[in-house]
Amino acid sequence: MSTLTPDNLAALEAQAIELPSWAFGNSGTRFKVFGTPGTPRDPFEKVADASQVHKLTGLAPTVALHIPWDKSDFDDLRKHAEDHGVQLGTINSNTFQDDDYKFGALTHEDAKIRRKAIDHHLECIDVMDATGSRDLKIWLAEGSNYPGQADMRGRQDRLHESLETIYARLSDDQRLVLEYKFFEPSFYHTDVPDWGTSYAQVSALGDRALVCLDTGHHAPGTNIEFIVMQLLRLGKLGSFDFNSRFYADDDLIVGAADPFQLFRIVFEVVRGGGLNNPDVQFMLDQCHNVENKILGQIRSVLNVQEMTARALLVDTEALRAAQVSGDVLAANQVFMDAFYTDVRPQLAEWRAGRGLPADPMQAFLDSGYQEKIEAERVGGTQAGWGA
Ligand code: PSV
Ligand code: MN
Numbered sequence: 001m002s003t004l005t006p007d008n009l010a011a012l013e014a015q016a017i018e019l020p021s022w023a024f025g026n027s028g029t030r031f032k033v034f035g036t037p038g039t040p041r042d043p044f045e046k047v048a049d050a051s052q053v054h055k056l057t058g059l060a061p062t063v064a065l066h067i068p069w070d071k072s073d074f075d076d077l078r079k080h081a082e083d084h085g086v087q088l089g090t091i092n093s094n095t096f097q098d099d100d101y102k103f104g105a106l107t108h109e110d111a112k113i114r115r116k117a118i119d120h121h122l123e124c125i126d127v128m129d130a131t132g133s134r135d136l137k138i139w140l141a142e143g144s145n146y147p148g149q150a151d152m153r154g155r156q157d158r159l160h161e162s163l164e165t166i167y168a169r170l171s172d173d174q175r176l177v178l179e180y181k182f183f184e185p186s187f188y189h190t191d192v193p194d195w196g197t198s199y200a201q202v203s204a205l206g207d208r209a210l211v212c213l214d215t216g217h218h219a220p221g222t223n224i225e226f227i228v229m230q231l232l233r234l235g236k237l238g239s240f241d242f243n244s245r246f247y248a249d250d251d252l253i254v255g256a257a258d259p260f261q262l263f264r265i266v267f268e269v270v271r272g273g274g275l276n277n278p279d280v281q282f283m284l285d286q287c288h289n290v291e292n293k294i295l296g297q298i299r300s301v302l303n304v305q306e307m308t309a310r311a312l313l314v315d316t317e318a319l320r321a322a323q324v325s326g327d328v329l330a331a332n333q334v335f336m337d338a339f340y341t342d343v344r345p346q347l348a349e350w351r352a353g354r355g356l357p358a359d360p361m362q363a364f365l366d367s368g369y370q371e372k373i374e375a376e377r378v379g380g381t382q383a384g385w386g387a
Contacts, residue, residue, distance in 0.1 A: 002341045008312040009350055014276040015308060017242075017301045018062045018089045018283040019053060021046040021070050024294070025383035027251075027287035033384050034289060038373035041380035043070040044080050045373075049294050051084035052369055056360040058351075059301040062089030064283055065131070067124050069094065069383070074130035088131040090177075090239070090283060093124045096141035096185070104142040106162035107155035107191050114162055121166040128174060135239065135281060136170070137212055138163075139179040143186025143193075155191050160204055167205045175208045177238035177281075181217035184249055195227050199236055210238025214285055215254070215265065216245040225264040232272030232280070241285030242304060251287040253296055255303035262303065263339050267311040275308065292370065298360050306343055313338040 004012070024046040026033050040046040047063055054060040063086055070077075074088075081088050095105035095117045103109070105117035124136055140159075144150035167176050180198040183190055192198050195211055202209035211231055218224055231237035244250070244257035255262040266275075274280040282304065288296035315334050322331035348358040357363030364370070 002313060002337075004309055004313065004343065004346050004350070008309065011276060011312060012305060012309060012347075012350075013058075013354070015059060015305060016061050016276075016282065017059050017304055018064050018281060019050045019060045019297055019301075020064050020066070020092075020283065020285050021050065022066050022383075022385070023284065023286050023288060023297055024049040025069075025385070027385055028289050035382055036293070038370060038377050039293070039382040039384075041377060041382055043072045043077055043383075045377065046070070046383060047077065047081050047086065047088075048084055049373070050297070051081075051086045052294055052364065052367075053297045053301060054086050056357055056363050056367075057298060057301050057305075058354065058356050059305055060086070060297070062087045064090040064092060064137070065127070065133075066092040066094060067120075067127055069385075074127055078131050088133055090135040090137050090281065091124050091128050091131065091133050092137045092139070093121050095120060096139075101141070103150075104155065104191070106140060107142050107159045109154075109158075114158060118162050118165050122169050125166075125169050125174065129171075134173065135175050135177055136166070137177045137179060137239065138166075139181065139212075139214075140192055141185050143183075143188065143190035145186060145188050147188060150189065152189055152191075156197075156201075159191055160201060163201060163205055163209070167209055170208060172208075175210060175238060176202070176205065177210050177212040178202050179212035179214055179217070179241065181214065181249065182219055195231060199231070199234070202236065202238075210279075211236050212239045212241060213237065214241035214243070214249075215261075216241075216243045216249045216251060216285075220247075224261065225268040228265055228268040228274075229272055232268070232274050235279075237272075237274060237280050239281035239283055241283055242300070243284065243286045251285065253286060253288075253291075253303065254284060254300045255307060256299075259303070259307065260339060262307045263310055266304070266307045267314060267335075270308075270311050270314075271316075294370070295361060295364060298364055302360065306347065309343040309347060310338050310341055313341050313343070 050063040108114050178198045180192045182193045198211045242254040244252045319334045352358040
């Protein structure tokens, strides 16, 4: 049971994980953003770095952009991506860095500010037309800090109206994914705090509006795999933002803080038909504040691949038989047997057989790419939050 079958390997070969352009820029906490030698100065350099991850792992064929951080000539950027063997992916809107949005954007009391936020999303859809992207991802930093500060009901109604206007502009092959997050930057109420609210809002729009599940956006102890199961069951899981966390929205390397949780999540993805299903986009949403950014992304996609391999190893027939017969401990053992299987040697051998490095982390270190970008990228302004 611990050997990956040809079917398992075929599933792993088809796996694709989208990288966030912003993971290659500088980031930090609210206390400090650290500069790092070789950090990209523009979206072209970010895409070049992202392409290294795909080249060494075969796992990351697309790169998500954040607007306005990645504003550029999108025809050129699209061609540049293709020249580097990758494609541009999800377009992320940003209504969290403008003074006008202090009290909300799509939910704001002032129709002029709502219009500005809607227009930003329409501009993002223009970008999608140019980049060939399918998905518009919306995360809203909207809410309030004090009881009584905001009319929570009115804000839901305005959110619906704003989203309707945005959704109406999408073409038939484009989608809207609405991300939820339980707190931050607002601390009392958040307008899209949970999957239920996102589900209610996207369901009111139509079939091409879905929920984005960011694994770092839940209260401690939340059974995230239950949410995955439910959204897949409802046909509304549009995408994942993978990362991991110890405390809040830490944006750490996926699988680093709680590998078992990642296993449980991926198991439900497989169980619910979400693996290699084009309707369910796997993405990373991470920041590499203290570690090498390209290696951080390589580690992340490998972690997802390893947990997928382990999830595929669950003996589902034995599991089902134990569940049906009420054999609690046998069921749990079947589950844990797969989790505890070290698939890394098999995956290394399989990678090598496909012309990829057996150890992509070491291959990056040996490639000289980091030294090259550190030597070349001198001067200019390094990309980071807000740039
Ligand atoms: C918000 O915390 C979030 O998860 C959203 O996906 C943003 O667009 C992203 O982080 C970028 O910082
Ligand atoms: Mn996210």
